[in-house]
Amino acid sequence: GAVVSQHPSRVICKSGTSVKIECRSLDFQATTMFWYRQFPKQSLMLMATSNEGSKATYEQGVEKDKFLINHASLTLSTLTVTSAHPEDSSFYICSARDRVLNTGELFFGEGSRLTVL
Amino acid sequence: GDSVTQMEGPVTLSEEAFLTINCTYTATGYPSLFWYVQYPGEGLQLLLKATKADDKGSNKGFEATYRKETTSFHLEKGSVQVSDSAVYFCAWGGANSKLTFGKGITLSVRP
Numbered sequence: 001g002a003v004v005s006q007h008p009s010r011v012i013c014k015s016g017t018s019v020k021i022e023c024r025s026l027d028f029q030a031t032t033m034f035w036y037r038q039f040p041k042q043s044l045m046l047m048a049t050s051n052e053g054s055k056a057t058y059e060q061g062v063e064k065d066k067f068l069i070n071h072a073s074l075t076l077s078t079l080t081v082t083s084a085h086p087e088d089s090s091f092y093i094c095s096a097r098d099r100v101l102n103t104g105e106l107f108f109g110e111g112s113r114l115t116v117l
Numbered sequence: 118g119d120s121v122t123q124m125e126g127p128v129t130l131s132e133e134a135f136l137t138i139n140c141t142y143t144a145t146g147y148p149s150l151f152w153y154v155q156y157p158g159e160g161l162q163l164l165l166k167a168t169k170a171d172d173k174g175s176n177k178g179f180e181a182t183y184r185k186e187t188t189s190f191h192l193e194k195g196s197v198q199v200s201d202s203a204v205y206f207c208a209w210g211g212a213n214s215k216l217t218f219g220k221g222i223t224l225s226v227r228p
Contacts, residue, residue: 004160006160034215034216042155042204042220042221042223043220043221044206044218044221046215049215093160093161095161095216103149103166103168104148104149104151104168104210104211104214104216105149105151105163105166106163106210106216107163108153108160108161108162109160110159110160111159111160
């Protein structure tokens, strides 16, 4: 089946630094990738939709200057948390849609646990 | 607006008990419906899906039927195992739209 890989799986950083999380589709091409943030008590919040070769579409309330998304190729999207603060600590999950399957199904990465000290 | 409503959790069952997790959706058109599962410390995995009305998705003993008349996609399993302990998310979406997720429900299965 389709595999999405996220890296790093865990990252700890100091307040004020920037952190980049990569999301790769390993065996399929993804014109669209989605970035989610998962809060305690498990609810998923869609942050943005990343489209290959164009600007990301951010959900209401998500700061695009703080959460930079780049989707430079059909297999890679990156999320950069700029000037991270402790309140940005969370579990970030990416997902991708296979451009060929066209069923609406999303394939998820393993998630990245960010801890900001 | 468009939404997914899951029953409140958490749910705790004994091994071999019957499981039902309710899910109803509000959407325009005829979306595809999904159940995703998240094991501790991991990302989400697709458990099963149904792409049109009356379809039944099934996997690992779990089943769910796409009921258009009741806009529901309830998840069932006849005999749960300890290894089924996880968080379960119901979701719907079209081929070219984002997925809308329910809040998720934690299932704990006791030996």
